[in-house]
Amino acid sequence: MTTGGQWNRRSLLRGAAAVAGAVATAPLLGGVATALGSPGDADALFRAGRFEEAGRAYEQILKTDPTNAHAARRRGLVGLFANRFADAEKHLKLAIELDPGDKTTHEFLADCYLRQDKLALSVPHWQAIGEQSYATWFAAVRGEPYxxxxxxxxxxxxxxxxxxxxxxxxxxxxxxxxxxxxxxxxxxxxxxxxxxxxxxxxxxxxxxxxxxxxxxxxxxxxxxxxxxxxxxxxxxxxxxxxxxxxxxxxxxxxxxxxxFYHLLTTFDYAGRKLILRRPTPEAAAQARADATRAGAKPLPLWLMNDHYLHSTGSVAGSGTRVVGTNFGGGGEMAAVVFGDTAERLRIRTDHDRPLETFAHSSPAVTYPCYPKEIRLGGVAAREIYCESHPAASVAPLGFDVPVSFFHTFWKPSTVTLDFTGMNLYIAPGRAT
CATH class of the missing domain: 2.40.70.10 (Acid Proteases)
Incomplete structure (x- = not known):
């Protein structure tokens, strides 16, 4: 894919390289209050992870400037994050009409069709961004996939x-x-x-x-x-x-x-099993009821850049932020903090013990660090081993992600992903 496409293909091969998977959503923390000095600043709202507010702000822009391709693209992206396909498709098509050569919008619309299993409709958009292998692949699928x-x-x-x-x-x-x-x-x-x-x-x-x-x-x-x-x-x-x-x-x-996004997926780390269910309304209601009994409230679930999952959490007193949530893979760290996050939040970091790894097929250096707390919903880990990636670049999707959670963080918990309601449930202990 055009955004980090080289790593997407590597991801098929090496699930253990968890740090590299995280880097697709890069650093950014701080400056939110300053950036939001103008309440109508749609890009600042988007950057801060206030996606619904940003979507409404982009709609206001389009009312006064219906030829604004950037606003149309971002409005479509807000819908795509939440799997609201009709909404996403409408605005992404408008963005392409306004700027036919924009490869990023073509990729977003291809992803929109892919998630709906409309693989044939995604083909011309893969071709538009030069992804002929993907175009050929999806054109070759006959009948309903998955x-x-x-x-x-x-x-x-x-x-x-x-x-x-x-x-x-x-x-x-x-x-x-x-x-x-x-x-x-x-x-x-x-x-x-x-x-x-x-x-x-x-x-x-x-x-x-x-x-x-x-x-x-x-x-x-x-x-x-x-x-x-x-x-x-x-x-x-x-x-x-x-x-x-x-x-x-x-x-x-x-x-x-x-x-996973075709199913109601439960990663029962505490019980050491994976549970896949047909995503019926009854199954979703049962998952919600099980989570409620375990004391877990629904957290938002966003699907970005075709496979990266996000919710809301915090690191070292950052307050609630959009965070990456990565399931599976390997590695000893519970989370990776990006950019200057560790420095800004004064997270204890061992700069004397650099770790050489790969990110987006390029060499990268991370450092052991130990946040006072990392938290997602009602589950927290304190003074746990994490890694700081100071050189992580700003994410191309344009929103701030100070931290991404990994394999070790989930071990005492059960996490269910509901891609129909776009909710994430996390509770300590085994699945009921």
Whole structure:
């Protein structure tokens, strides 16, 4: 994809590289009160994560200036964040009419169609931004993708660290050890697993990968089964070296966000299992009731840049902010704080022990840090190991994200994601 596209493809392969997944939503903290000196400043509201207010402000701009492509694009983006597709589509189409060559808007509209399983409608927009592999991939999917069979599927974690691992089945074959990571978009499998499952690529692309080159292939999986639930006609990716060998052997495959947003998804870290349910109104109501009994209130859930999940939380007394929420993957840190957040909030940081890693396929340096508290809803961790990423760049989507939560933070808790109501529920302990 045009925004961090290189990492999106790498995410199919390496769920353990959690820091890199976080960097798609970058730093920014502070200056909100100053920026909001003008109540009608729509961009300042958007930057502060006050999306609904920003949306209304952009609407006011469009009433007086109906040719304002920026306002139309941002208004569409506010709708897209919350999966309000008709609203998003209306304004993103207007933005493209006003500025046909704007690749960012084409990407947003492609994502809008992708989330609705209108894959054919997304194709011309992938082509408009030069993503021919994606265009070919989605044009090749015949019939309804992600067809759901069954009502509930559960898979216990075979192990928790360095990343969750569980058993699934592909095309009716033997059990495979899969992990999951919401820093990745689609489902990915190892090259040899793809071959064993009888997958053939409909598109392939050579990309740069950690100082070398690999081939990324795209195809369609007939059947994916996890416990009592089965998905059919699933877009899937895999990768090989130039000589045809596997790129990564940490697991047989990985489930990404595109799969999860088709379901009512529960990450029961405390109970060491993944629960996938058909997203019916009854199932959503039950999830809400279970969360209420556990003392959890619904938090907002936003889906941004096609697979990155966000809610509201805080770090080191920052007050409520938009935060990244990453499930799966690996790593010992509970969170990554971005930019100068650690410095601004006086978070204890060990600059003498730099950590060399990768972010967006480029070398990056992070530092151990220990916030007094990080919090999401009623769940908090204090003086826990995190990492500071001072060089993280400003996010292209234009809103402030001081921190992103990762694998270790969730371990005592259960988290349910409701992509219909766009709510996140987090409660301590196991799922009821």
């Amino acid at each position: 067809q759901i069979h069954g009502d509930v599927g559960e898979a216990r974690f075979l192990k928790m660290d360095p990343m969750p691992l569980m058993e699934v089945s592909l095309n009716g074959g033997p059990a495979r050890n899969f992990t999951f990571y919401t820093g990745a978009p689609s489902m990915g499998v190892r090259g040899t697993v793809a071959k064993d499952a009888g997958l053939s690529p409909v598109a392939s692309q050579k990309i740069d990968y950690e100082g070398g080159s690999i081939w990324v292939h795209y195809g369609v999986l007939e059947s994916f089964r996890l416990g009592g639930i089965e998905l059919r006609n699933v877009p899937v990716g895999w990768s090989t070296t130039e000589s045809g060998e596997d790129v990564d052997t940490d697991s047989d495959g990985m489930i990404g966000t595109w799969v």
